[in-house]
Amino acid sequence: MAIESELAFDIDMDSYDELRECCKGKKVCSVCWDKFIVPSVKLIQDVLLNKLKFYKTLWTFSGSRGVHCRVFDDYARAMTNEEREAVYNMCIAEAVSYNVVLRLDAPITKDRTHLLKVPLMIHPGSQRLITPFIAKDVEDFVVEDVPYLE
Numbered sequence: 001m002a003i004e005s006e007l008a009f010d011i012d013m014d015s016y017d018e019l020r021e022c023c024k025g026k027k028v029c030s031v032c033w034d035k036f037i038v039p040s041v042k043l044i045q046d047v048l049l050n051k052l053k054f055y056k057t058l059w060t061f062s063g064s065r066g067v068h069c070r071v072f073d074d075y076a077r078a079m080t081n082e083e084r085e086a087v088y089n090m091c092i093a094e095a096v097s098y099n100v101v102l103r104l105d106a107p108i109t110k111d112r113t114h115l116l117k118v119p120l121m122i123h124p125g126s127q128r129l130i131t132p133f134i135a136k137d138v139e140d141f142v143v144e145d146v147p148y149l150e
């Protein structure tokens with residue numbers, strides 16, 4: 001078992017299906033992105049930066065149905081499952097108070113044994129590039145422009 005593991009977040013668009021009118025399942029378009037991903041990324045980034053003082057974040061389009069965030073700060077990497085659960089609960093509470101619909105894949109954040117796919121690889125299902133982006137520029141990310149293998 002890993003002694004340390006980055007703190008991680010996973011937002012999958014299929015968990016928003018009953019709120020989406022444009023897409024379902026693994027499909028993600030600019031409308032989904034602007035409506036659900038942008039506010040969620042901004043909210044989590046704000047909690048990480050301003051409440052927890054974590055600075056080393058890596059956000060990626062997962063290559064398929066959503067986004068991932070990893071936090072590499074030393075303290076974040078050493079967090080216990082209980083501390084990770086507290087971070088998860090903090091994000092959910094912030095989302096409620098700011099009226100953001102935040103649907104995190106809970107075990108990814110709460111359980112440090114879960115792993116995410118490596119950035120800059122091709123997603124094996126969608127054939128699309130797992131693409132990093134900067135949280136403050138999340139509005140400028142165009143999901144349709146992500147490179148893919150033919």
Ligand SMILES: [Zn+2]
Pocket residue numbers: 020022023027028029030031032033
């Ligand atoms: Zn859509």
